[in-house]
Amino acid sequence: MINYIPRRFTVVRDRELCIDCGCCVRQCSNECHYFSDDGKTALVKSDHCVACHRCVDLCPTGALRIEKYICDYRDNANWTPAYQQEICRQAATGGTLLSAMGTPKPYPIYWDKILLNASQVTNPSIDPLREPMEIRTILGRKPEKLTVAQKGKSTTEMPPQVVLETPIMFSAMSFGSISLNAQKSLAMAAKNLGTLFNTGEGGLHPDLKEYTDCAVVQVASGRFGVHKDYLKNSRFVEIKIGQGAKPGIGGHLPGEKVNVEVSNARMIPEGSDAISPAPHHDIYSIEDLRQLIWSIKQATDNKKPVCVKIAAVHNVAAIASGCARAGADIIAIDGFRGGTGAAPTRIRDNVGIPIELALATADQRLRDEGIRSSVSLVAAGSFRCSADIVKAIALGADACYCASAPLIAMGCHMCQTCNTGKCNWGIATQRPELTKRLNPDMMHERVENLIHAWNHEIKEIMGGMGINSIDSLRGNRLMLRGLGLSEKELEILGIKHAGE
Amino acid sequence: MQTDTEVITYLFDHLIRHHGLPVNVAADVLTAPEWDEIDRMDKEKKEYFTNLRAIYNGALVNGPFSVILGSNKGLLAINDRLKLRSLTAATKGDRAYFASEESAIRIICPEPEKVWSVSGADPVFVPLEIYEKEDDG
Ligand code: SF4
Ligand code: SF4
Ligand code: SF4
Secondary structure, three states: OOOOOOOOEEEEEOOOOOOOOOHHHHHOOOOOEEEOOOOOOEEEOHHHOOOOOHHHHHOOOOOEEEEEOOOOOOOOOOOOHHHHHHHHHHHHHOOOOEEOOOOOOOOOOHHHHEEEOOOOOOOOOOOOOOOOOEOOEEEOOOOOOOOEEEOOEEOOOOOOOEEEOOOEEEOEOOEOOEOHHHHHHHHHHHHHHOOOEEOOOOOOOHHHHHHHHHEEEEEOOOOOOOOHHHHHOOOEEEEEOOOOOOOOOOEEEOHHHOOHHHHHHHOOOOOOOEEEOOOOOOOOOHHHHHHHHHHHHHHOOOOOOEEEEEEOOOOHHHHHHHHHHOOOOEEEEEOOOOOOOOEEHHHHHHOOOOHHHHHHHHHHHHHHOOOHHHOEEEEEOOOOOHHHHHHHHHHOOOEEEEOHHHHHHOOOOOOOOHHHOOOOOOOOOOOHHHHOOOOHHHHHHHHHHHHHHHHHHHHHHHHHHOOOEHHHOOOOHHHEEEOOOOHHHHHHHOOEEOOO | OOOHHHHHHHHHHHHHHHOOOOHHHHHHHHOOOOHHHHHOOOHHHHHHHHHHHHHOHHHOOOOOOEEEEEEOOEEEEEEOOOOOOOOEEEEEOOEEEEEOOHHHHHHHOOOOOEEEEOOOOOOEEEEOHHHHHHHHO
């Protein structure tokens, strides 16, 4: 066949173990498993398997295994099978390639080339089990200086501040791109952890009303679901200018995913495509951004900090500085490895820069301009473990946005097919038979466990450095050393090489 | 900057001279109490320390230190929050003494009236009499 694209995986069923219970047949939304005509024997057709492991996990006898299917091509370092297959696909459809989750390409991950410091002798390390370790983080615009009547009495007019009990927040994932159950699990976890979840640009579902105190609500280019109460029912408001996985690109939620619930939350007709334009059509300059920031502040009686989220692009430092000057209280920078529910593959895999470099330059630029201490900086774009978070804070972040990690805690296996809407784990789907697989009452606990574990690890690492408050870690690049990085990379990261 | 002493000196200069904070408020910035403690304070103090820690989060000093800062206003003694270094204060009449060990104080003042260990989150400030007089006038 001219359009032949080898399948990715083979589902292997151990016939000796299989009891033909039919569980896998019911579980796979990609319809890989089916029964023989007599209804007695479970069979498999692997073509559409995405390696989400749902069937493997739920098979009561452990009879299933997923293998990579290998159909060799003649070796070619340039014309790899992946490029040939993508061409094949486009030749058949004439369409743009779509992908989900962060880029899988082997770009450098600077977190893995940065090492942390620990104390020995002169500055003793601190035992986090015996001494208090503070990771409370306060976001929001800070006045230039404190004014006091006397010691113990502040006369400072503080702009609205957001107090977090961990430097980790959950990044924007809209109801629409993920299920209500998934969003609810994050909301519950955020509430119990003393942190925030982010509604994305999908509006706020009425079921989440009780979590408004820990909600970041987004105002994106489509302005879906935005009204006065939406803005007021939040901890802070985030203007989404860009997303790390698809800088310069808008969003497109296909009509099939816009059921009654999604249509209500987004305030759009049922079944209609929800298209977020690439730019905000009222923002063509920093001055325009300033106007939107001020209108949001007015609509919320100046009670909510306003965050501007930008994608990490080449001149991110100058853009961040512009956002700060336009009145943003918090600036979120999303690196190019950040996740997405759906993005054009070519954009996801080729546009933007890594968060490590973007964060380091933006922090430095704000410092050079003397405005770093007045705004908060939030980093996003793939934090895989607590050490990544510690490194980001030492590079200058106040807090980090995480999305993929809590999703993995809820069952996601990074099958990278969120865009198909058939997520077998009930996360990136709106199909009722799939979303009901995700029970928020159980899943919020797993997310909380994860963040508790990370909090402990962050405290342990800080203790090792002899630091007992995260305030002293922030921007403390002396705690970082590069390994195998070029002079230029070290210069941009503002860190020394290991051994120096 | 090469030494901790330089850093701490610059911090005080920044807070007192540039930001116009009283010396005992500047001391609070460097040795701010822990959040656990702040959460238990009365409203006014809680607001004071929360604002102070939010605005000057980067000026909190971590690690072991005991510092005595002299100026034409008086003597300030601060100790790190975990008391990793020791710092002892004593008074006798209108004199104040600071040293890392009590025995050191007793060599020059054998019978002090009051001796205490300076607590991490409670800076000690001894104003100069002459300055007080100026203030009164
Ligand atoms: S779930 Fe396991 S035991 Fe049941 S039919 Fe499938 S492979 Fe066989
Ligand atoms: S897609 Fe998932 S559930 Fe279906 S066969 Fe593959 S691993 Fe199993
Ligand atoms: S959310 Fe679901 S569809 Fe998306 S990568 Fe994870 S398991 Fe796959």
